[in-house]
Amino acid sequence: NAGVMQNPRHLVRRRGQEARLRCSPMKGHSHVYWYRQLPEEGLKFMVYLQKENIIDESGMPKERFSAEFPKEGPSILRIQQVVRGDSAAYFCASSRQGVQQGTQYFGPGTRLTVL
Amino acid sequence: AQSVTQPDIHITVSEGASLELRCNYSYGATPYLFWYVQSPGQGLQLLLKYFSGDTLVQGIKGFEAEFKRSQSSFNLRKPSVHWSDAAEYFCAVAARQAGTALIFGKGTTLSVSS
Numbered sequence: 001n002a003g004v005m006q007n008p009r010h011l012v013r014r015r016g017q018e019a020r021l022r023c024s025p026m027k028g029h030s031h032v033y034w035y036r037q038l039p040e041e042g043l044k045f046m047v048y049l050q051k052e053n054i055i056d057e058s059g060m061p062k063e064r065f066s067a068e069f070p071k072e073g074p075s076i077l078r079i080q081q082v083v084r085g086d087s088a089a090y091f092c093a094s095s096r097q098g099v100q101q102g103t104q105y106f107g108p109g110t111r112l113t114v115l
Numbered sequence: 116a117q118s119v120t121q122p123d124i125h126i127t128v129s130e131g132a133s134l135e136l137r138c139n140y141s142y143g144a145t146p147y148l149f150w151y152v153q154s155p156g157q158g159l160q161l162l163l164k165y166f167s168g169d170t171l172v173q174g175i176k177g178f179e180a181e182f183k184r185s186q187s188s189f190n191l192r193k194p195s196v197h198w199s200d201a202a203e204y205f206c207a208v209a210a211r212q213a214g215t216a217l218i219f220g221k222g223t224t225l226s227v228s229s
Contacts (some may be wrong), residue, residue, distance in 0.1 A: 004158075033216055040207055042119075043159075056216065088212035091158060095218075104209075104217060105150070108158040 002027065002095050004107035005074075012113045015045075019079040021110045025094030032075045034067060035102060037089040049075060057107070082114045117142050119206050121220035129194050129228050136191040136223050144209040148189040149217065150180055153203045153207030162204075165189065176200070201227045 005024040013019050017075065025032050030050055035043040045059040049069035064082075069075040077084055087113045093104035120139045128134050132141045140146065147166055151159040163174025170182040190207060202225050207217040 006158075035217075035219075040221075042221040043217070045216035045218070048216055059216070093159075103149075103161070104160065106159040111156075111186060 004092055004105055005031075006092050006107035006110050007039055009108060010111050010113070012115060013082045014115050015083055016081050019080075019082050019111070019114075021032075021077040021090050021092075023075040023092030023094075023107060025075070025092075026096075026105055029094035029096045029105075030059060031095040031097060031104075032069050032077075033093045033095075034077050035091045037109075039088075043091060044086060046105075054098065071114070079112075084114050087112055087114045117208070118195055118202075119208055119216050119218055119220035121204075121206055121223050123223045124221070125224045125226070127226040127228055130198050131195050134191075134193045134196045134225070136204050136206075136225070138189045138220060140187050140189065140190065140206075140208050142187075142210075144211070145184060146210055148182060149191070149207040149209070150174065150178070150191050151205045151207060152176075153205065153222075155202075159205065162191070162225070196225075196227055198227045198229065201225055219221075 007022050032049045034046040039045045047060045048056040048069045064080045066078045089109045091109045092107045095104045118141045119151050144176045149164045150162040153159050162178050163172050165172050171181050203222045205222045206220045209215045209217050
């Protein structure tokens with residue numbers, strides 16, 4: 001059973017560009033979470049999605065950030081008009097509905113650098 | 116407010132010595148409790164978790180953790196540290212319901228000296 005997949009692993013963008021991060025959950029998992037890790041800090045929750053629905057986006061900045069988890073395909077975290085402060089590691093996690101509730105499995109992360 | 120505190124930012128332990136990493140949480144009710152490990156440039160790997168039952172839980176790589184309700188603590192231990200254990204360790208909590216986001220501590224970096 002393949003783990004959580006994220007791509008790209010490293011992404012470099014110039015200020016003002018768009019960043020698009022992808023996450024494929026583990027097989028059988030229908031819950032996806034995005035977290036951001038800033039230097040010297042732990043992970044901070046951004047958004048929680050199920051297929052075609054955003055369940056909780058309380059940790060997502062109100063502007064420039066959006067997320068989706070379509071019926072088919074990976075979950076996408078989109079950052080428009082990136083700024084230097086967006087430079088961070090972005091981790092996706094997935095969990096299985098109804099089984100061992102609360103256990104989230106993490107992907108390797110996407111490290112975003114904004115020049 | 117819900118929070119997780121890892122009081123030690125950085126710990127250095129000699130190879131073969133025992134290890135204890137501290138974690139305290141502030142939460143309305145007993146949450147699910149987790150320890151994750153992150154090697155440099157890598158994602159997070161689940162070491163162990165506590166949901167209910169025996170308060171001493173065993174995890175992978177020889178780690179264990181003890182839940183103490185009275186102290187709101189979930190400390191991670193290992194009797195004999197190996198050089199490959201050098202990494203960053205995160206304690207996390209989640210509410211007892213499906214689809215709840217994890218709240219992480221800021222992490223403890225473990226260095227292992229020879």
